[in-house]
Amino acid sequence: MSFEVLKTDSATKARLGRLTTSHGVVQTPVFMDVGTQGTVKALEPRDLKENNAQVVLGNTYHLMLRPGAEVITAAGGLHKFMRWDGPILTDSGGFQVFSLAKLRKMTEDGCRFNSHLDGHEFFLGPKESMAMQRVLGSDIAMVFDECLPYPCERDRAEKSVEQTIRWAKASKEQPHAEGQMVFGIVQGGVYDDLRRHCAEELVKIGFDGYAVGGVSVGEPEECMYKAVDASVPYLPEDKPRYVMGLGVMHQMAECVARGVDMFDCVIPTRVARHGTAITRKGNVAIKAAKWTFDQGPVEEGCDCYCCRNFTRSYVRHLLNAGEILGLRLLTIHNVHALNRFMEDMRAAIADGSFAEWKEQVRKDTTHE
Amino acid sequence: MSFEVLKTDSATKARLGRLTTSHGVVQTPVFMDVGTQGTVKALEPRDLKENNAQVVLGNTYHLMLRPGAEVITAAGGLHKFMRWDGPILTDSGGFQVFSLAKLRKMTEDGCRFNSHLDGHEFFLGPKESMAMQRVLGSDIAMVFDECLPYPCERDRAEKSVEQTIRWAKASKEQPHAEGQMVFGIVQGGVYDDLRRHCAEELVKIGFDGYAVGGVSVGEPEECMYKAVDASVPYLPEDKPRYVMGLGVMHQMAECVARGVDMFDCVIPTRVARHGTAITRKGNVAIKAAKWTFDQGPVEEGCDCYCCRNFTRSYVRHLLNAGEILGLRLLTIHNVHALNRFMEDMRAAIADGSFAEWKEQVRKDTTHE
Numbered sequence: 251m252s253f254e255v256l257k258t259d260s261a262t263k264a265r266l267g268r269l270t271t272s273h274g275v276v277q278t279p280v281f282m283d284v285g286t287q288g289t290v291k292a293l294e295p296r297d298l299k300e301n302n303a304q305v306v307l308g309n310t311y312h313l314m315l316r317p318g319a320e321v322i323t324a325a326g327g328l329h330k331f332m333r334w335d336g337p338i339l340t341d342s343g344g345f346q347v348f349s350l351a352k353l354r355k356m357t358e359d360g361c362r363f364n365s366h367l368d369g370h371e372f373f374l375g376p377k378e379s380m381a382m383q384r385v386l387g388s389d390i391a392m393v394f395d396e397c398l399p400y401p402c403e404r405d406r407a408e409k410s411v412e413q414t415i416r417w418a419k420a421s422k423e424q425p426h427a428e429g430q431m432v433f434g435i436v437q438g439g440v441y442d443d444l445r446r447h448c449a450e451e452l453v454k455i456g457f458d459g460y461a462v463g464g465v466s467v468g469e470p471e472e473c474m475y476k477a478v479d480a481s482v483p484y485l486p487e488d489k490p491r492y493v494m495g496l497g498v499m500h501q502m503a504e505c506v507a508r509g510v511d512m513f514d515c516v517i518p519t520r521v522a523r524h525g526t527a528i529t530r531k532g533n534v535a536i537k538a539a540k541w542t543f544d545q546g547p548v549e550e551g552c553d554c555y556c557c558r559n560f561t562r563s564y565v566r567h568l569l570n571a572g573e574i575l576g577l578r579l580l581t582i583h584n585v586h587a588l589n590r591f592m593e594d595m596r597a598a599i600a601d602g603s604f605a606e607w608k609e610q611v612r613k614d615t616t617h618e
Numbered sequence: 619m620s621f622e623v624l625k626t627d628s629a630t631k632a633r634l635g636r637l638t639t640s641h642g643v644v645q646t647p648v649f650m651d652v653g654t655q656g657t658v659k660a661l662e663p664r665d666l667k668e669n670n671a672q673v674v675l676g677n678t679y680h681l682m683l684r685p686g687a688e689v690i691t692a693a694g695g696l697h698k699f700m701r702w703d704g705p706i707l708t709d710s711g712g713f714q715v716f717s718l719a720k721l722r723k724m725t726e727d728g729c730r731f732n733s734h735l736d737g738h739e740f741f742l743g744p745k746e747s748m749a750m751q752r753v754l755g756s757d758i759a760m761v762f763d764e765c766l767p768y769p770c771e772r773d774r775a776e777k778s779v780e781q782t783i784r785w786a787k788a789s790k791e792q793p794h795a796e797g798q799m800v801f802g803i804v805q806g807g808v809y810d811d812l813r814r815h816c817a818e819e820l821v822k823i824g825f826d827g828y829a830v831g832g833v834s835v836g837e838p839e840e841c842m843y844k845a846v847d848a849s850v851p852y853l854p855e856d857k858p859r860y861v862m863g864l865g866v867m868h869q870m871a872e873c874v875a876r877g878v879d880m881f882d883c884v885i886p887t888r889v890a891r892h893g894t895a896i897t898r899k900g901n902v903a904i905k906a907a908k909w910t911f912d913q914g915p916v917e918e919g920c921d922c923y924c925c926r927n928f929t930r931s932y933v934r935h936l937l938n939a940g941e942i943l944g945l946r947l948l949t950i951h952n953v954h955a956l957n958r959f960m961e962d963m964r965a966a967i968a969d970g971s972f973a974e975w976k977e978q979v980r981k982d983t984t985h986e
Contacts, residue, residue: 287935287936287939287941288932288935288936288939288941289936289941289943291941291942292942292943292946293943294923294943294946294947295927296923316935316938316939317910317931317935317938317939320911321910321911321931321935324911324913324931325913325929325931325932331931331932331935332932333927333928333932542685542689543689543692545692545693555662555664559663559701560701561693561699563685563689563692563693563699564656564693564699564700564701567655567656567684567685567689567699568655568656568657570684570685571655571656571684571685573655573656573657573659574659574660574942574946575657575659575660575661575662577942578660578662578942578946579662
């Protein structure tokens with residue numbers, strides 16, 4: 251397990267990197283595909299390979315509730331359970347406990363909560379989260395943290411950051427799966443000094459990588475960049491940096507320009523299920539009447555299975571008829587589109603054109 | 619376009635055949651996969667090829683309503699629209715008009731009805747059905763007929779059979795797509811003499827193949843075999859025979875023993891969406907608690923993508939979590955299972971062991 255910065259952009263802080271995990275090498279910057287319940291929704295492992303997915307993200311909260319640790323243990327870990335032999339990153343479950351579950355009680359050790367599925371009571375803290383991530387056998391485990399909502403009062407943010415730091419330390423001290431890296435998570439909301447403080451304390455503890463958490467939680471776009479700017483400069487150059495929950499093309503490019511290496515988001519799979527294609531010209535609603543007779547592919551120039559074979563007219567029909575194949579084809583396209591986008595980004599960093607490339611992406615995808 | 623009987627079983631009336639269409643050769647007996655709305659539900663054309671599907675069935679009623687003839691015309695026909703380059707059989711829409719639509723009025727020319735989707739008014743008769751099937755460009759078109767319900771009074775059945783015969787004649791007289799075969803449909807309900815009369819009149823008109831319709835509509839299993847026995851002997855030896863809407867393993871084997879060559883049914887895709895696997899040991903409810911920790915495949919010895927890669931424990935988890943991948947994997951398995959079943963049936967006819975093979979199938983799949 252190692253991380254190597256292969257090149258740093260001269261005009262920005264963008265880096266080209268190589269993250270070596272127990273299940274293979276990851277080229278960074280990387281977008282990671284979210285497989286919440288042990289599957290990237292509607293896709294098979296072979297689809298992920300075919301569309302150049304590098305890392306799958308598993309959700310500790312969801313997998314702890316269903317199917318549960320015993321079933322994953324019986325399978326020999328998440329890789330074997332879902333038959334994905336590439337790298338897996340698991341989150342800590344903290345975000346879902348605070349957003350999905352009915353919270354019963356928070357203590358120094360963690361949170362007692364009721365499952366959003368059936369009300370069954372669970373306890374999740376640094377110890378339980380790391381134990382579950384050990385069962386999952388992920389290549390990268392995330393520390394248990396508290397993800398602050400937006401907006402959040404200064405008082406609450408201060409207390410929360412201290413809790414996050416203590417939980418990070420406790421998470422680090424737990425036993426981990428063999429070859430499992432552990433990443434810390436910088437919190438602090440919109441308060442620059444809290445972000446810096448949190449980052450510095452995490453670095454003292456020492457992690458294999460560092461995430462910026464608590465962004466993309468409803469705050470204005472500028473606040474997100476500000477949170478990244480308030481965190482990244484205090485993180486070590488030789489470790490990967492990961493902005494959690496982000497998957498919008500121009501926003502990822504902006505974060506990469508600030509020195510970020512990793513992203514994840516449910517966007518490509520979720521919007522596909524609503525009939526939206528992600529393209530280099532922005533999002534396209536394929537259900538729209540204007541595509542009724544359109545014989546072109548979902549995205550011109552795309553070489554995914556969907557675009558190589560089917561017309562907008564056909565995919566639109568499938569979506570309007572409620573056919574599973576429609577959302578599957580769009581999911582394939584969207585996953586392909588984001589992974590291809592990151593490939594192009596890496597190529598732009600490699601050949602020194604990243605700054606211009608990033609501006610072109612902003613113009614093309616936001617139409618601003 | 620031709621049909622050749624390669625071998626007839628010595629102990630039964632089972633035939634091994636070869637049906638040549640504009641889009642390739644079909645080995646019979648064959649099970650045809652139903653692609654109601656321009657897709658075999660949850661599957662791509664490459665999945666169909668990978669799982670040895672030979673023929674896709676398209677539903678004229680559904681495709682006429684949505685996306686409609688204009689969209690299919692713009693695509694250049696159903697093969698191009700859905701990117702399936704193998705043989706396609708289209709039904710006439712009659713069955714759906716009488717079962718799904720709100721029927722407004724039936725005349726000598728056909729039926730005026732309201733779409734089950736939005737109430738929009740349509741007219742479908744021999745002329746309109748054949749015109750739509752011409753647009754679809756199927757390799758095999760079915761005549762427009764009236765499918766009788768079960769049970770049905772003798773009086774009504776008599777009148778209906780005469781209507782079906784007149785509509786069959788009218789269907790034959792319409793222009794057809796280039797290279798399109800047209801099959802007649804024997805109706806007559808449970809009345810043997812009406813079945814025989816219908817079969818004989820259809821043979822006088824002359825078709826490329828003959829279907830037995832109005833079975834598998836809720837009647838007892840014995841009535842179904844009786845209807846087949848009352849129809850098949852009056853059909854020409856040198857034309858394919860098709861029992862519509864049938865997809866249960868031992869029932870197909872029984873019909874093949876009676877000289878039937880072709881089947882179709884929504885069973886493999888529909889039961890998959892409800893968590894049921896079709897196996898040579900009968901149907902298996904994969905959601906059942908007993909599979910929670912099971913590390914075996916959905917069906918031992920099956921070489922489909924699902925069984926080669928995933929455990930019952932994993933597929934059960936996906937189904938219980940409402941993941942699309944779960945029903946997709948079971949759909950792949952079920953389609954594979956039925957196509958493999960027909961392959962084995964053809965091998966049994968070829969090597970002269972069909973009669974014993976059929977009895978073994980009955981024992982294994984019905985546990986009787």
